Amino acid sequence: MRKRPENRLRQGEALAGYAMIAPLFIGLIVFYIFAFGQNIYDSLTNKSSFGVPDFVGFANYVKLLRAPYFYQALQNTLLYVAICVPLVVVFSVLVAVLLNVGVRGTGIYRTLAFLPAVTLPAAIALMWKWLLNYEFGLINAGLNALGIGSVAWLSDPKVVLFAVSMVFVWGGVSYQVIVLLAGLQGISRSYYEAARIDGANSLKQFRYITLPLLSPSIFFVMVTSIINVFQIFDIIYLIIPQYSSGTAASRSLATFFFEEAFIKFQKGYGAAIAVAMFVLILLVTLLQLRLQKRWVHYDE
Amino acid sequence: MKRFVTLLVAAVLLMAFAVPALAEDKTTVTFALWDENQKPVFDEIIAKFQEHNPNISVEVQLTPWSQYWTKLDAAMGAEKAADVFWMNTYLPKYAAARVLEPLDAYIAKDKLDMEAYVAVVRDAYIIDGATYALPKGMDTVQVFFNKAIFEKHGVELPKEGWTWDDMVTLATQLKEKTTVGEYPIVMELDPQPSYFNFIPQDGGFIINEDGTKAGFDQPGTINSYKKVLKLMEDGVMPDYKVLSDTKGTDLFLSQKAAILFMGSWKAMLLDEASFAKDIGLIPMPAMDASNVSVLGGLGFAMNAKAQNKDAAWELIKYLAGEESNKMQAEGKIDMPALISAQQYYAPNFKNLDASVFFKVAETGYFFPTSQKVAEWLPVVMDVSSQILSGSVSPEDGCQMIQEQMQPILDSEQK
Numbered sequence: 055m056r057k058r059p060e061n062r063l064r065q066g067e068a069l070a071g072y073a074m075i076a077p078l079f080i081g082l083i084v085f086y087i088f089a090f091g092q093n094i095y096d097s098l099t100n101k102s103s104f105g106v107p108d109f110v111g112f113a114n115y116v117k118l119l120r121a122p123y124f125y126q127a128l129q130n131t132l133l134y135v136a137i138c139v140p141l142v143v144v145f146s147v148l149v150a151v152l153l154n155v156g157v158r159g160t161g162i163y164r165t166l167a168f169l170p171a172v173t174l175p176a177a178i179a180l181m182w183k184w185l186l187n188y189e190f191g192l193i194n195a196g197l198n199a200l201g202i203g204s205v206a207w208l209s210d211p212k213v214v215l216f217a218v219s220m221v222f223v224w225g226g227v228s229y230q231v232i233v234l235l236a237g238l239q240g241i242s243r244s245y246y247e248a249a250r251i252d253g254a255n256s257l258k259q260f261r262y263i264t265l266p267l268l269s270p271s272i273f274f275v276m277v278t279s280i281i282n283v284f285q286i287f288d289i290i291y292l293i294i295p296q297y298s299s300g301t302a303a304s305r306s307l308a309t310f311f312f313e314e315a316f317i318k319f320q321k322g323y324g325a326a327i328a329v330a331m332f333v334l335i336l337l338v339t340l341l342q343l344r345l346q347k348r349w350v351h352y353d354e
Numbered sequence: 355m356k357r358f359v360t361l362l363v364a365a366v367l368l369m370a371f372a373v374p375a376l377a378e379d380k381t382t383v384t385f386a387l388w389d390e391n392q393k394p395v396f397d398e399i400i401a402k403f404q405e406h407n408p409n410i411s412v413e414v415q416l417t418p419w420s421q422y423w424t425k426l427d428a429a430m431g432a433e434k435a436a437d438v439f440w441m442n443t444y445l446p447k448y449a450a451a452r453v454l455e456p457l458d459a460y461i462a463k464d465k466l467d468m469e470a471y472v473a474v475v476r477d478a479y480i481i482d483g484a485t486y487a488l489p490k491g492m493d494t495v496q497v498f499f500n501k502a503i504f505e506k507h508g509v510e511l512p513k514e515g516w517t518w519d520d521m522v523t524l525a526t527q528l529k530e531k532t533t534v535g536e537y538p539i540v541m542e543l544d545p546q547p548s549y550f551n552f553i554p555q556d557g558g559f560i561i562n563e564d565g566t567k568a569g570f571d572q573p574g575t576i577n578s579y580k581k582v583l584k585l586m587e588d589g590v591m592p593d594y595k596v597l598s599d600t601k602g603t604d605l606f607l608s609q610k611a612a613i614l615f616m617g618s619w620k621a622m623l624l625d626e627a628s629f630a631k632d633i634g635l636i637p638m639p640a641m642d643a644s645n646v647s648v649l650g651g652l653g654f655a656m657n658a659k660a661q662n663k664d665a666a667w668e669l670i671k672y673l674a675g676e677e678s679n680k681m682q683a684e685g686k687i688d689m690p691a692l693i694s695a696q697q698y699y700a701p702n703f704k705n706l707d708a709s710v711f712f713k714v715a716e717t718g719y720f721f722p723t724s725q726k727v728a729e730w731l732p733v734v735m736d737v738s739s740q741i742l743s744g745s746v747s748p749e750d751g752c753q754m755i756q757e758q759m760q761p762i763l764d765s766e767q768k
Contacts, residue, residue, distance in 0.1 A: 104427045104428075104451060104453065186599075187599050187600060189596050189600045190600065208598070209595045209599060211743070296544065297543055297544045297735060297739050299594050299598055299739045299745060301736060301739060302736060302740065317728065318732060319427070319729075
């Protein structure tokens with residue numbers, strides 16, 4: 055008999071809880087889950103500018119698998135992943151460890167390291183666009199002073215992918231540094247003290263204490279970096295000049311998607327590209343979850 | 355919090371009901387455009403229009419270029435698109451989809467004189483005998499040159515009626531005397547100010563008259579690319595690396611270049627240069643066939659599902675008429691295609707001779723287009739940039755374009 059009001063209370067609490075997450079949850083359903091389903095449906099139609107789209111089955115996917123542009127974009131994207139992810143991981147671990155040492159003025163260094171993460175991507179891209187400019191760029195001025203000569207960072211098909219990667223790494227490291235710093239703070243000092251008593255030098259401490267105990271954070275950094283790089287778009291869109299000869303060599307899957315869906319107005323086809331990207335990222339992420347058992351140590 | 359929510363709800367309700375209530379006894383016409391810079395002038399034009407037509411109220415809808423077409427398409431599907439809107443080279447697609455109102459009956463009813471417009475621009479909006487838009491304005495492409503650089507080096511100035519070879523000769527003379535970092539010729543290598551002129555000038559074509567054939571298998575088309583490449587090889591024009599990173603106009607403005615191929619849309623900027631009094635204007639040099647140049651321009655089109663078509667027509671007629679053209683010309687936002695209003699545009703220039711724009715317009719041809727221009731134009735631009743950067747040969751590149759563009763044109767015929 056006494057349980058009843060309590061149940062009611064609990065029900066009320068649950069309702070209040072649902073009500074509180076409702077705004078986010080409804081947004082999630084409308085803008086993500088529903089849109090995701092709609093996108094899969096659209097990928098099976100010839101949706102274009104207007105008119106009722108016809109159902110075309112897997113025609114868009116067949117077209118995609120036959121498109122040379124797709125393979126080139128895929129290859130470029132995999133190259134971006136191969137170049138950017140290791141660099142982001144290595145640099146962010148390095149910077150995080152250095153910032154964790156606790157020299158004088160750490161606060162200033164941390165702020166500086168975090169600046170790119172709070173800067174507008176458009177501002178970053180515009181700044182780099184000028185630094186990398188062939189004729190007037192600071193980087194080429196430096197290279198010329200060293201006697202190396204100018205490099206067409208944004209136009210030479212052989213170089214442009216590296217230029218984009220460089221900008222991505224520069225902008226991508228700082229957010230990950232924060233994640234890793236938090237991970238580092240969670241490692242108990244007592245491990246290092248014990249190691250020091252046992253005579254381990256800093257390098258060994260880093261190898262046998264820091265790295266294993268930081269591995270969950272590194273894993274997180276890796277997974278999010280890979281997803282970010284797979285979706286690389288804004289930097290390419292902003293720093294590669296329109297009509298540049300580097301357009302094809304820098305085109306990523308996301309850029310390819312954008313061009314087909316929003317420049318050529320082939321929305322059904324664009325949806326198919328988006329689904330292909332989703333499957334690809336899903337597979338890579340599953341693979342990583344599988345492999346993590348081999349190197350990620352969770353502190354039990 | 356509660357009070358805030360109540361207020362918010364009230365505000366939303368108010369907005370939902372207030373607008374139709376206010377407009378009750380007036381006809382409302384919606385008008386969509388994408389250029390933020392031109393909107394202030396259009397606000398003035400609309401205010402004038404409403405003075406003349408007190409029973410029509412116009413709602414101007416500004417949508418940035420990046421979303422304009424996506425939004426227009428979606429709104430068309432939902433039958434919520436603006437009644438009158440800016441239209442560009444995509445016109446054939448919208449005409450074919452029958453979402454544009456043919457204007458011929460209105461033109462005939464009001465006895466509008468269509469001869470009053472630059473013929474090429476007017477005809478660009480006629481498809482299968484039906485007129486789908488009235489001209490807003492036009493852009494021309496011509497050559498700007500820095501007289502001071504020519505005179506400094508004692509090289510003759512370009513003269514009207516010059517040919518491509520004449521230009522190469524002058525440029526070679528300039529090159530012998532210029533220092534590192536100075537260029538005789540610069541261009542911006544997007545289609546409108548460069549190769550879309552050269553292709554027909556050398557006897558090729560981009561797309562044939564009836565829009566069924568791509569012309570990238572034509573010897574003239576291939577040759578025109580070769581001539582541009584030759585300029586780079588001979589060092590009279592900077593190569594693609596420079597031109598792709600730095601706009602040709604910027605090089606010209608920093609007085610590093612003697613000859614600039616450029617559209618009228620940058621003329622205002624050039625007129626404000628410190629050395630503007632030294633800038634000469636001349637029609638393009640002739641290649642093997644001619645020196646015709648591309649004309650661009652926008653038009654005002656009517657939604658076939660417009661609520662009140664007579665009111666929408668009144669707006670279009672006014673927008674394309676004398677007073678609106680005068681205001682656009684004096685506001686320095688567009689060069690009139692209405693011949694009688696061109697006199698208001700020329701005085702904007704303190705230094706440049708604007709008569710060249712109008713002269714060039716007489717022989718110009720309109721920016722090539724077709725129903726699926728949005729699909730083939732990116733291909734043309736993508737491969738052209740590869741040709742001009744030397745990553746593929748003109749022959750192979752043109753073949754690549756032809757092989758991708760022709761099937762797109764074929765699919766329009768279905």
